[in-house]
Structure formats: structure tokens, C-alpha cells
Amino acid sequence: MxxxxxxxxxxxxxxxxxxxxxxxxERHGSGLRYRARYIGPDGTEKSKSFRDGQKRLADQWLAHIxxxxxxxxxxxxxxxxxxxxxxAEKWLTTQTTAMTTRESVESAIRGHAIPYLGPRPxxxxxxxxxxxxLSQLETAVSASSYRRVIYNNVAAVLNAAVDDGHxxxxxxxxxxxxPPAPGAGRIVPWSGARVFAxxxxxxxxxxxxxxxxxxxxxxxxxxxxxxxxxxxxxxxWLHVANQVKxxxxxxxxxxxxxxxxxxxxLPDRVAHVLKAHIETFPPVEITLPxxxxxxxxxxxxxxxxxxxGAGAVRRTDFNDRVWKPAxxxxxxxxxxxxxxxxxxAREHGMHALRHFYASVLLDAGENVKALSNYLGxxxxxxxxxxxxxxxxxxxxxxxxxxxxxxxxxxxxxxxxETAQSP
Numbered sequence: 001m002x003x004x005x006x007x008x009x010x011x012x013x014x015x016x017x018x019x020x021x022x023x024x025x026e027r028h029g030s031g032l033r034y035r036a037r038y039i040g041p042d043g044t045e046k047s048k049s050f051r052d053g054q055k056r057l058a059d060q061w062l063a064h065i066x067x068x069x070x071x072x073x074x075x076x077x078x079x080x081x082x083x084x085x086x087x088a089e090k091w092l093t094t095q096t097t098a099m100t101t102r103e104s105v106e107s108a109i110r111g112h113a114i115p116y117l118g119p120r121p122x123x124x125x126x127x128x129x130x131x132x133x134l135s136q137l138e139t140a141v142s143a144s145s146y147r148r149v150i151y152n153n154v155a156a157v158l159n160a161a162v163d164d165g166h167x168x169x170x171x172x173x174x175x176x177x178x179p180p181a182p183g184a185g186r187i188v189p190w191s192g193a194r195v196f197a198x199x200x201x202x203x204x205x206x207x208x209x210x211x212x213x214x215x216x217x218x219x220x221x222x223x224x225x226x227x228x229x230x231x232x233x234x235x236x237w238l239h240v241a242n243q244v245k246x247x248x249x250x251x252x253x254x255x256x257x258x259x260x261x262x263x264x265x266l267p268d269r270v271a272h273v274l275k276a277h278i279e280t281f282p283p284v285e286i287t288l289p290x291x292x293x294x295x296x297x298x299x300x301x302x303x304x305x306x307x308x309g310a311g312a313v314r315r316t317d318f319n320d321r322v323w324k325p326a327x328x329x330x331x332x333x334x335x336x337x338x339x340x341x342x343x344x345a346r347e348h349g350m351h352a353l354r355h356f357y358a359s360v361l362l363d364a365g366e367n368v369k370a371l372s373n374y375l376g377x378x379x380x381x382x383x384x385x386x387x388x389x390x391x392x393x394x395x396x397x398x399x400x401x402x403x404x405x406x407x408x409x410x411x412x413x414x415x416x417e418t419a420q421s422p
Contacts, residue, residue: 003038
């Protein structure tokens with residue numbers, strides 16, 4: 001047995017003859033009678049109390065503790081009493097990902113998980129609690145793709161809780177729990193006409209951003225963080241080693257996503273556009289901290305700055321004040337009603353230019369590995385999964401190959417057009 005059960009209503013004392021006898025304690029008749037006690041793996045005593053008449057339950061509880069210890073499945077009961085809020089708050093402080101990634105994870109956890117799951121002790125979690133939460137989340141968050149992001153973050157928190165011994169298994173992984181769908185499915189790239197319509201609707205100082213996104217595949221932050229010395233006009237390459245990131249404290253310079261510094265082909269037409277842009281809007285020296293507010297200051301001569309030229313472009317401001325009005329002018333989204341904000345247009349953000357770039361290169365026969373490098377992806381397999389449906393169809397090549405084989409052996413088709421008259 002992993003411990004013993006103490007009867008707190010009685011104690012053993014020696015009588016006048018020295019024989020042991022059971023006598024009532026001062027607690028007799030009040031409070032919980034039995035206390036099951038054992039020494040945990042950490043060397044400290046653990047206990048649980050039971051009412052009068054529950055001696056058998058106390059013994060069974062200790063037996064389960066002993067069995068769990070022998071199987072290596074023991075969980076400290078006090079650890080299971082830690083609430084989701086307490087554990088998630090601590091988990092958030094231990095994340096070592098990029099600052100903006102940490103902020104997005106924190107926003108998802110604090111905004112959509114803690115309000116629902118926060119008070120529940122970790123040891124009490126069951127699949128039904130996750131199913132109930134996902135049902136409420138569906139009402140609060142319309143986008144399935146974002147619900148899946150939130151769900152994945154909660155699953156990560158509970159995975160860590162399992163590793164740390166707060167619960168036996170992650171309820172998010174139960175067969176009865178269905179994660180939100182990953183999103184709308186296949187990417188539908190913009191047409192060339194739409195790309196150039198949006199470009200024409202932008203203020204002149206920002207039109208070249210479309211050329212860098214749609215012609216070189218740069219991300220929005222990489223476009224706003226591109227310094228003039230990253231453009232290699234002589235060799236026909238762009239060196240992408242920097243971006244402007246938005247954090248809660250302010251703007252910072254940082255490496256590209258996942259630190260994927262890379263070189264991207266610079267098409268002649270895009271190079272011509274950039275030269276004209278530099279001549280019309282000379283680059284401006286912008287100083288920002290590196291990686292985090294309070295970090296070392298770095299100065300770069302950027303191609304794009306705010307409309308007043310006084311600072312780096314903040315992505316959120318640009319989207320609301322410049323990009324979405326251009327989408328309206330190009331007929332991509334409707335004009336907002338008086339007093340209302342522009343329609344949410346996640347699928348029509350500047351990231352759509354990267355999809356357009358990928359579709360153009362794949363249609364031209366570029367291989368997936370090269371495209372993955374140009375886009376700054378870590379894994380060509382990811383690029384293939386995202387864009388495989390945009391690759392030229394193989395059925396036409398198959399027909400042509402087989403027809404070529406037949407033509408080589410029988411160059412003249414035996415059909416009605418060559419049939420001889422009787």
C-alpha cells in the first residue's frame with residue numbers, strides 16, 4: 001500500500017495495564033473521519049479526507065495511487081487543482097518564439113480561452129469541456145481558420161500541462177473532439193488585371209509595393225523594411241534580410257519570418273519600377289530598435305515611409321488607410337457605409353500578392369524548391385501543399401506524350417479524313 005488510512009475519530013492508547021485500547025479523540029463525531037495519507041515521489045506527504053462510512057473508498061483511493069505510481073502514471077492531486085488560467089499565464093511567460101508570435105498567441109489565449117476555460121482546474125478537464133468551449137467559440141469567432149489557431153494554442157497549453165504532470169492526457173486529442181476546419185481551402189490567386197487595378201488605386205509613393213509583392217514575393221513587413229542597399233541592380237537580385245514588425249510597444253526592425261534571410265530574383269521590369277520610385281521618392285534613413293523596443297538601435301535607408309516621410313510604415317495603419325481604400329477603388333471590396341469601417345478582407349490583404357507571385361512562377365514552370373526559397377518557406381513540402389493545385393495540369397502532357405508515341409510508329413492517322421473513296 002502506498003500509505004495508510006488514519007481514523008481521526010479514534011486513537012490507540014495504553015490502559016492502566018499497558019494494553020492498547022481505542023479511545024475517542026476530540027474530533028469524534030465532527031468533520032471528515034478518515035484521512036488517506038501517503039508519501040509522493042517528491043518526498044512530501046499527500047492526503048485526502050473521507051466522510052464517516054467511507055473507509056473502503058479511502059482504501060481504494062490509496063490502491064489507485066499505488067497502481068498509478070507503479071505504472072508511471074502518477075499525478076500529484078495538488079497539481080490537478082491548478083486552474084487553466086494559472087497555468088496558461090505561467091506558460092505564456094515561458095514562450096521563446098518571436099515577439100509578434102508570442103503576442104498573437106497571448107491574444108488568442110487571453111481573449112478566447114481564459115474567459116471560458118480559466119476557472120476550471122486542470123485535473124478536472126474532460127473532452128466534453130473542450131467540446132462545449134468550441135461550441136461557444138464558434139459563436140464568438142466566425143473565421144474557422146482563426147478558431148483553429150486558437151484551438152491549437154489551447155492544445156499546446158494542455159500538452160505542456162500533461163508533460164508537467166497536471167493532468168493525465170490532453171482532452172483536445174480525444175476522438176470525440178473535432179478541431180475547427182483549417183480554413184477556406186484552396187487559394188485562389190488574383191488575376192493580373194486585379195493586381196494592376198489595385199496598384200493604380202494606391203498613392204504613387206506606395207505603388208511599387210505591389211511590384212515587390214507580386215513581382216518578387218516579399219511579405220508586407222519585408223516590403224516596408226526593404227533598404228535601398230538590399231537592391232542589387234547590377235546582379236538582378238534582392239537581398240531580403242530585414243522587416244518592420246509591429247509589437248505592442250512599437251515598431252522594430254527584425255529578420256524575416258523564421259530568420260529566413262534569402263536572395264530573390266529581381267525582374268528587369270520591377271528593377272525599372274524601383275529605380276523610378278527611388279528617383280521620385282528618395283529613400284529615408286529610419287532608426288528603429290532591433291528585435292524589441294529597448295533593443296540596440298539600427299538605421300536603414302528605407303524605400304517606403306509614412307505619408308509624412310517621418311517614420312517607418314506601420315502595417316496596421318497602412319492596411320486601414322491606404323490598402324483597403326485601394327481595394328474599394330479597384331472593386332475588390334464594397335464601399336463602407338457612412339460611419340462604418342471597411343469590410344474585413346483577410347483574403348485580400350497584401351499577402352494576396354505573394355499568392356499571385358507563386359501562381360505566376362508555377363505557371364511558368366518554376367520548380368517548387370526554388371519557389372520555396374524565394375518565398376522564404378522553411379519546407380518545400382509546405383509550399384507544395386499550399387500551391388500544388390496551381391501547378392500546370394499533367395493531363396495535357398500525358399495526352400501529348402502518348403500521342404507522340406503513336407505518331408512515331410504510325411504517322412498518318414487512320415480516320416475518316418484519310419479514308420479512300422470506294
